[in-house]
Amino acid sequence: MHTTYNDLVFEISRKGRQGYSLPESSIEKTDLKDVIPAHLMRETPAELPELSELQVMRHYTALSNKNFGIETGFYPLGSCTMKYNPKVNEDIARYSGFSNIHPLQPEMTAQGALELMYRLEENLKEVTGMDAISLQPAAGAQGEWSGLLIFKAYHEANGEGNQRKKILVPDSAHGTNPASAVVAGFDVVEIKSNKEGRVGVEALKEAIGPDTAGLMLTNPNTLGLFEVDIVEIARIVHDAGGLLYYDGANANAILGKSTPGEMGFDVVHLNLHKSFSTPHGGGGPGSGPIGVVDYLTDFMPSPRIEKDADTYKLTYDHPKSIGRVKGYYGNFGVNVRAYAYIRSMGAAGLQQVSEDAVLHANYLKARLEPYYDTPFKSICKHEFVLSGNRQKKLGVRTLDIAKRLLDYGFYAPTVYFPLIVEECLMIEPTETEAKETLDAFADAMIEIAKEAEENPEHVTGAPYTKSVRRLDEVTAARKPIVTYQRDTKAE
């Protein structure tokens, strides 16, 4: 992975080169002066690079060699479910009948696409135990926001819109939860986790009231722990007139084992780029469909999809809908991959996915427990947290452990999250890693723990084997350079 290539695409550009070919147009060229007012004609062309086709490929290949993906190696990023992204799903998403179709072409000419969406919704209803699904939200955070707008619309419809302005969020929640609540127009009330790392029934009872719109919960939570009191929690929230939101980031732990519907949740989002194997793409595109129980279906984003005899239709007449949250029908191409995944696994396969994901996490935890602090002893679900507190006393911080793992050929776990665990390392191995890989990772973590005792400077100086050494993030934020500065070519 080490490479010395360090050019920006702009620095290898040379005037006159080109990497494309457009057909000679047989149409007479329109003189721009005749059709665009002078003051709206572009004066200075955009400075885009000029490269040959091979130069383009070589540049991006060099960059890819400086990047770590799942196929490069083990990627134990907690709450991100970095499982294998099946290749055949990439082939399928590229079928012309899925990729080269226009969202506004007549519905009768896109029945296959609509059927796929309908079938995916039907399967996701089963997985979540919900009564209706919308594929429109583009990612988990957008699913959260859409779901919370549904909370808002529901309370307004009941005449309680002005009264119910508070969303309860546990302190272990993903950062998107409180942020989504704010952009949906709510105030956030944080609930402290109890000693066992879960939402305490007493703390909940104290926080809840007639001003509560609802509670957002990730289950299992970000500590990898199942909320064992979920039935009681759901009862408390509903008795108080609130609604219960399921953040599906950690759904990989419960597929086929239970459903948010059975647990008493009212609105759910799933991250298809996590539990359902679609590639993360370096940060996106994802897909964050939401599901709701029957009394909330009227508020779902519009349009929705319907089957009428053998014809699939989009329906737009939903007066109580929160409206449209994104263009067209969501990230269709991502949804194609997720549907292909579901059809590859089936119900028994998905159940096996969760069993192995949970088994792997508990196995890694058992192997690492003697060497790292484990704040929560009980069995975990698909992920678990360690604390680097023991190593911190030796002068090695969690960030150093993360960087050192890169030298061992692994990506790092999620670090310093959840915020309630000091020097946190959050590890999610997923079901698609072989035991040998888990063992190699455990061995590396154990080796690093030893290094921290015997040679801490070696750990704090990591990484040594990547294309760059540790980067100065402080200066980057203080004196931001966010575009290429033409006059400052680096050496």
Added chain:
Amino acid sequence: MDKQHRYLPTTKEDRKEMLETIGVSSIKDLFSDIPESTRATKEKTVELEEALSEQALTRYMKGLADVNITTDTHAYFIGAGTYDHYIPSVVNHVLLRSEFMTAYTPYQPEASQGELQALFEFQTMMCELTGMDVANSSLYDGFTSLGEACNLATSATKRNEVVYSGAIHPQAKEVVGTYAYGMEYDVKEAGLDGTYTDMDALKELVSEQTAAVIIQYPNFYGTIEDLKAVKELCDATKTLLIVMANPLALALIESPGKLGADIVVGDTQPLGLPMNFGGPHCGYFAVKKKFMRKVPSRIVGQTTDEDGKRGFVMTLQTREQHIRREKATSNMSSNQALTALASSVFLSTVGKVGLQEMAQQNISHAHYVKNQLKAKGMEILSDDAFFNEFVVKCNEPIEEVSKKLLEQSIVSGYDVSDYLGTENALLLCVTEKRTKEEMDTLVDVLTGEGK
């Protein structure tokens, strides 16, 4: 499961060994924390469609795909926000490199320099095209970028209202409406003057309570709005100007930054992304420097490593939800890194000259069709400055026109009759991909001279 699944490496023997190490006797013990009343049972199972082998899967999915009409067999004259453009082969080849495709958000920059540099280059290209100072590394799509822009504008100005032109995309209006419902600000619409924004109506609506005016450029009907005039109007009330721009058109029309825009957003789908039935596409978001610290989602910055070597990191993260939680500027977490990469590869391949040539072909082709229709007596409803889309008034309902065109293997334009309040109004798009023969067939059918 009795059979070993191809995606699952863990064998019975592995399971046994791992359970021993954990110190429990069965997998069941690992799920004992799920309350019994909520567990799936034999009577209460999750029912999914049956699992398929790889071969059965591809055959089945091909069957679904083949039901749809595509650009392989039909000439598309529909745009309305999503466009059928040339995509060089190299774009897909770069995307398929798993180091990009299967990575996540670059939380460990030392192991993610490729992604970070590619996004830094993307930000630079977006700033070049839009004439702005700072661009983020992408958002979900053009419409959500616009929604985020409205949230930024209302928060930055502490004003509680935005005014959009009636000539922005109807779905953009809907998405802005949803964002406004969330953040609880007002939305007003200035009507149309032909296919332009009605400047008098706009002037009437904009006041010192208006956070921002939103203009699409070229607008939904293809018309190139006079941003300069809008900017002057905004200045009178210190209202921000948000422009939603087609980045391909910006190769030839003046950049919104130069004309005074404060925030420029849009979708890079015309730059190397397949139409994908509407997604994934890629939103871009660019601002003047003074708004840098209010931008939503990821921004990549340049820095140096311990040895002084240039490198890249996610920066200004104190804006973001994973640090700031309820105080963040937005709830955005994931971006559209892979589709942003596609547009970067596209722009690197087509380049400075190629993008202008491509944009010119769009203008020439669209004007050729417009001139042919006009010469044959058709009324053009947007017969003024336009890029690759315009509105023609047809002689019969659009549904009928569409059917006739489908018989000629043509996917017709978009029916905008309801939006314009005129019968039989068809929004046509003519890209560089359309051949003279396809254009002539279209003209023949629309003018009633076809077979």
